[in-house]
Amino acid sequence: MGGHSIETRHLTKQFGKFVALDALDLRIEGSKCVGFLGPNGAGKTTTLKMLTDMLFPSSGECFLDGISVQKDRKRALEACGVLIESPEIYPSLTPRQALEMVADLRNVPVAEQKIRIPAVLEEVKMSDWADKKVGKFSKGMKQRVNIAAALVHDPPILLLDEPATGLDPRGMAEVRDIVRGLKKRNRLVFMSSHILPEVTDVCDEVALINHGKLLFYDTLDNVTAKFSHGQISVDVNFVHPLSDADVAAKVASLPGIVRVEQLDPRRLRLYTPGGPEEEAKILRGLISAGLDVVSFQESKSALEEVYLSQISRGD
Ligand SMILES: Nc1ncnc2c1ncn2[C@@H]1O[C@H](COP(=O)(O)OP(=O)(O)O)[C@@H](O)[C@H]1O
Ligand SMILES: [Mg+2]
Known part of the structure; x- marks a missing residue:
C-alpha cells in the first residue's frame, strides 16, 4: 500500500x-x-x-x-x-x-x-x-x-x-x-x-x-452490483414492426422475461434475471413465436444506464 x-x-x-x-x-x-x-x-x-x-x-x-x-x-x-x-x-x-x-x-x-x-x-x-x-x-x-x-x-x-x-x-x-x-x-x-x-x-x-x-x-x-438489481437487459431487433398485441402475446408472456420496453417499432429491450441459458431460452422462444429476429444482444451495462439517466436528468 x-x-x-x-x-x-x-x-x-x-x-x-x-x-x-x-x-x-x-x-x-x-x-x-x-x-x-x-x-x-x-x-x-x-x-x-x-x-x-x-x-x-x-x-x-x-x-x-x-x-x-x-x-x-x-x-x-x-x-x-x-x-x-x-x-x-x-x-x-x-x-x-x-x-x-x-x-x-x-x-x-x-x-x-x-x-x-x-x-x-x-x-x-x-x-x-x-x-x-x-x-x-x-x-x-x-x-x-x-x-x-x-x-x-x-x-x-x-x-x-x-x-x-x-x-x-x-x-x-x-x-x-x-x-x-x-x-x-x-x-x-x-x-x-x-x-x-x-x-x-x-x-x-x-x-x-x-x-x-x-x-x-x-x-x-x-x-455494477448495486445498480443492476440482479437484472440484465437484452436488445432485440426484428425484421418487421411489432404491434402492441404481438409484444403482449408473443414476447412479454415468454418465461424469464420480467419487463419489456419497446424502443421503436422493430426494436425491444427485454429485462431478465439473466444468465446465458436464460437468454438462449428467450431467443428460442422469440423464434418459436414466429418472430424474425435480426439481432439479439445484451444492452448497456448497469453503470451505463445510471450514467445516461443522470446525464439526461434536468439538463
Ligand atoms: N471561470 C468560470 N466562470 C463562470 N463559470 C464557470 C467558470 N469555470 C467553470 N464554470 C462553469 O462551472 C461549471 C462546471 O465547469 P467545469 O468544472 O469546467 O465542468 P467539467 O470539467 O465537468 O466539464 C460549468 O457550468 C461551467 O460553465
Ligand atoms: Mg472539464
Whole structure:
C-alpha cells in the first residue's frame, strides 16, 4: 500500500450565483486509478483546479497526502503530477528538451533528470521520439509528452483532466493504455472523463458527479452490483414492426422475461434475471413465436444506464 490520499472537504465553488461545485466530500486512498466521471459542465475541471490551487474554493478545503492545498500549497503539490489544460509544447522543442524545462521548474537535480527523463519517456512509449521536434507530432503523441511532463518529478499522486479527450481513436487508445500502466507503480491516479468506457476500461473505482454534486463513489464492481438489481437487459431487433398485441402475446408472456420496453417499432429491450441459458431460452422462444429476429444482444451495462439517466436528468 502506498498510503497516498486525495481528499476534499465540503469543497464548494461558486461563480457569481452559479454553484459549479457543491460541498464535495471525497476521500480517495491507496494505489489505484479512480475515474472522476461526469458529463460536460459537471464540475470536474473546477474540482481538479482547486485540488491543484489553480482556483481558490468559495468554501471547503483540499488535501493531498493529508497536506492542505490551500494552506500549504508548495508542500501539498510536491507529491502530485498534474495534467490540466496543458499548453501546447513549443513546436521546435524535442520531448527531451521540453521535459528538461519542466524538470528544472520542478527543481529536479540535473543528475536525477538524466535518469528520470529517459524513464518517463519510456513509460509513455516515446523513447524513439525523444529527440524529434514536437511540431510534427500527432495530438496523441503530444499528449503522451504532457503525461511524461506530469511524471517527471516522480510524483505518487497524479491528477489528469480528461487525458484522452480531443484525440483521434488511436490516440485515445494509446493514452488509455498509458494511463492503465500508470497505477502499476504504486501511484494514486485520479482521472476525469466524460466518457464512460474510458473509466470502465482503465479505473478501479468511479466517482460520479453531475451539476456539481457527487452522486456516488465506489468500486466499479459495487456500482455494477448495486445498480443492476440482479437484472440484465437484452436488445432485440426484428425484421418487421411489432404491434402492441404481438409484444403482449408473443414476447412479454415468454418465461424469464420480467419487463419489456419497446424502443421503436422493430426494436425491444427485454429485462431478465439473466444468465446465458436464460437468454438462449428467450431467443428460442422469440423464434418459436414466429418472430424474425435480426439481432439479439445484451444492452448497456448497469453503470451505463445510471450514467445516461443522470446525464439526461434536468439538463
Ligand atoms: N471561470 C468560470 N466562470 C463562470 N463559470 C464557470 C467558470 N469555470 C467553470 N464554470 C462553469 O462551472 C461549471 C462546471 O465547469 P467545469 O468544472 O469546467 O465542468 P467539467 O470539467 O465537468 O466539464 C460549468 O457550468 C461551467 O460553465
Ligand atoms: Mg472539464
